[in-house]
Amino acid sequence: MSIPKNTVCLWFDKDAEEAATFYASVFPDSRVEAINHAPDDYPFGKKGDVLTVQFTVAGIPCIGLNGGPVFTPDEAFSFQIATDDQKETDRYWDAIVGNGGRESGCGWCKDRWGLSWQITPRTLTEAMMAGGDEARRAFAAMMTMRKIDVAAIDAARRG
Known part of the structure; x- marks a missing residue:
């Protein structure tokens, strides 16, 4: 999979995969492309948790980051x-x-x-x-x- 030059990064508490799946089900030209798991523990998650989700919403490349509740x-x-x-x-x-x-x-x-x-x-x-x-x-x-x-x-x- 190629990495786009510009990607919208969206911060989620812990639901990036659920959100990306929802968007892909609602909008045309949308899909979940990759789910990446944390290689180690991090401040708001554990090794193996979903860390990022690469997805497209209506043709716009996005990455969902499960960064915890710090930012909304x-x-x-x-x-x-x-x-x-x-x-x-x-x-x-x-x-x-x-x-x-x-x-x-x-x-x-x-x-x-x-x-x-x-x-x-x-x-x-x-x-x-x-x-x-x-x-x-x-x-x-x-x-x-x-x-x-x-x-x-x-x-x-x-x-």
Whole structure:
């Protein structure tokens, strides 16, 4: 297996393998590639424990590090997943929130490991790129939402 030049490293307490397996089951172009065990004891684990998990999430190479409870994720880092329609938006949102995650606002949610996800329909991104009144209306509509309502964003875009 080749080692990518750039990899996103995600710190987990002890559940990197479970998280990687979950992500691989939910998102296309995702997979668990390697599970590496600790060669010796370390501050929050023992020899033979899962230390790192190499995986891909929607085409992005990642490594999950079981580093213990010292650091926890926050909203400064998130995965943004572009969706094509309400069905796809609902599928990803429901998978994350329905498996121990929680809703936030404006299309953001957190999974059960504390990682933030932006489930963003392409129509919302297109509205922001259009600028002007279309962007303003779509933005105002988005600000009232938790999970993005594609039909409401489309209606806002039209005015």
